[in-house]
Amino acid sequence: MNAPPLGVAVVGAGADHWSGIAHIPAITASDGVRLRRLVTSTPESATAAERRWGVEATHELSQALDDGTVDVVAVTVRVPRHAEIVEAAISAGKHVYCEWPLAVDLQEARKLSALSDGSPGGVHLTGLQGRFSPPLRAAAAALAAGRIGRPLTANLRLFLPHGLMARPAHRAHLRHRSVAANVLTIQAGHTLDMLGTVLGRARVSSARLWSAVPEFLLDTGERLPRDAPDNLVAVLDYGGVVAVTQFSQTGPNESFELEILGTEGLLRLEGTGQPQFGGLTLSVTPFGSGTPEVLEPGREPYASPLPPGHPGHNVASAYAALAEAVRTGRPDALLPDFRVAVSQHELLDIIAAKAVDTAVSQ
Structure with a gap:
């Protein structure tokens, strides 16, 4: 029996940037995940995002973290804000897909990796989708x-x-x-x-x-x-x-x-x-x-539903790997977790x- 899709909240969905180009198309095209919420920076941008994507949107991160239908928090904002959002998501017991770079510097990346290691029930992926x-x-x-x-x-x-x-x-x-x-x-x-x-x-x-x-x-x-x-x-x-x-x-x-x-x-x-x-x-x-x-x-284990030329092609595969890791409790060695991110930093x-x-x- 197939597991139900993981609910995803995309943080940083207020404009036509990387989230709208890659993440949201990848999520909506995939079977293992489902778009549940959008988080933007202002009430006005939340209204615009909700109108565009047809999904409930908010400018308050806490609403997504308190939402029981949200299993994964996707962090697609600018790098200086990654740490605070990742920390809040892990503390709330959410799985995380954080865009690369994980942090503004190596010290901050190591701190986030240590936090991830202290939450072994979570799958925390860095956006090295290539x-x-x-x-x-x-x-x-x-x-x-x-x-x-x-x-x-x-x-x-x-x-x-x-x-x-x-x-x-x-x-x-x-x-x-x-x-x-x-x-x-x-x-x-x-x-x-x-x-x-x-x-x-x-x-x-x-x-x-x-x-x-x-x-x-x-x-x-x-x-x-x-x-x-x-x-x-x-x-x-x-x-x-x-x-x-x-x-x-x-x-x-x-x-x-x-x-x-x-x-x-x-x-x-x-x-x-x-x-x-x-x-x-x-x-x-x-x-x-x-x-x-x-x-x-x-044949690829995490075949993408998007065409090869689509910017979200490999992002969809990364979501598939995340969903499989959550389902089985055994992350694939290919999965770029926070330790991989630290190594790259x-x-x-x-x-x-x-x-x-x-x-x-x-």
Whole structure:
């Protein structure tokens, strides 16, 4: 007999941002979860959200936490507010899906992870949904099967033009390093978790983190100063497989490429946007062949009901993994819990420290 779907309250549903683009479509398309409540910042935004999504909305978090039909609290607000909401949700006995980054810094992430460890009955997931990507999982399987022999080196490049584009005023907070939503924490955070899913744990060899465009352009024409970095280059060592990675918010277009060179061929994973969103293509080119073979993903344990190009494609898979962990009481090793989040925060801190060291030495 199938378990009833878990009721979800989405916190941060007051505007047409990530919750409306990915979380709410993922929840409404999935069998294991059901949208029960929306939590916004003001009474006016709650009324607008309720009208748009047809679900009861409130501007008071306590109403969602006191609601017995709410099993899961999805935290999709800006990073500086994550900790207070996650703490309140865990204290109320709710399961949690908190967007990445989990916290503004490593210390705060460790505090939340300790709180999670002290509540063993709860499932607390971090939004590193890219690790559920079917092409990524197929890439890991292809490497394990020796499709390109022994991996030797890797090159990863993610280009986005966001740092050159005019942005709406409600995105202006991204110009501040303190809000923890920049090229290191977002693009590198998500993508390096995906790379680690394929190659294992990384050791940081060197890094450079900088702001190529020190102004934030609004769609009104106004230019605001920014201190958040927009470019990162890091050299990582995955057990002898050296990876050169580049992340840029000042690229010519949206594009993602990962190439892993082995003793017997080349594996390539590519897409036209941020890889955690989905829409990736996987191919293998054996040495001696000029024609890449496109590999189709196999059957996935948490198959998404959304199409591969949908921003919520992998988010839906993450919700499926959460629901399965609640149902069985045995979280899958793939599930990015708060301990995984702490590990990723640690990696990014090491990269940032290496980048500072590099800058000082020049």
